[in-house]
Amino acid sequence: MTHTDLAWTRTDRARAAAGLMLGWVALLWVLEAVDAASGHSLDAYGIVARDPAELSDIVPAAFSHFGFAHVAANSVPLLIFGFLAALGGIRRFLAVIALIVVVDGLGIWLVAPSNTNTAGASGVVFGLFGYLLVRGFVDRKPFDIGVGLVIGALWGSTILLGIAPTNTSVSWQGHLFGLVAGIAAAFVFRRRADRAALTP
Template sequence: MSSSTIEPTWSRTDRARAAAKLMLGWVALLWVLEAVDHATGHALDQYGVVARDPDTLPGVVTGSFLHFGFDHVASNSVPLLVLGFIAALSGIRRFLAVCGIIIVAEGLGTWLISPPNTMTLGASGGRRPDSAGSLGARRHRASRRSRCGGCSAKPPRWPARSDRASRR
């Protein structure tokens, strides 16, 4: 007998459960971090991104998990749960890898183009895993597996108004 390991195949239910647990844990982490930030007089806010300040480059990663208050976390929680869950269905490892790339790329972009001396916290915009970045990666992967070899169907080209009027 060989001692090779075989990767278990996950059912759709197992995949959905893992994605749900991951996203619930992720959102819970954001709420715990904001509670700690609030309890410490917003001491964690210093770990955000300040535009073009080299001392805040670690905030490229940490700033994605911090927010400016409970209302900020609340406004990000539902989209993160729903869209993050959908993105995580493609696989946990793949999802986390894409999230890491998105967090770093968008964090660096924020660091580079934000107005001078501004602090950025949170993952609003493209910095969160439910953003266009991760969903775009999922869509790209799905289109590569499609029957037509990754091509995408174009929407029908509707005739211009003048063309429609002349057909009557």
């Protein structure tokens, strides 16, 4: 593989990551517009704790929001964190997202207060933060370590506030389980050193 081929590969990855995340965020806004136009019918896809029927809403809940302000609050960090995470490969990224969504949703279902309805992409946002924070150390890649340190410095205080049990204005349970799932995903889907060494 030549230097030019490598440059094109990086460019293609960046384009694919940007396209994926722009499409994802656009989808969230479209869904919220549909929700508003339908009298907030999509709010029913949130997760109500410990109701067996609500297990089927674990995935849809990550795409549902309670108003445009809710979507707006998640859009920028989701776009940034998602883009940075997807640069490592789309397939790996999708596997990371799947793990975060499922673990976060199950955590909400198990420990959220009774009769509460939880939805939104913030669990994914916190999960991607945790994933990016430790991915570089797990993969032993200096660039990714730098990325983790930068986002930790910029968003670390916000993340800590979001997982504080005293912060009853948000689903701190969803934030906490998302963060834990993201950190776990960095280990589950880590790149093998021997596999990287065989790449031409």
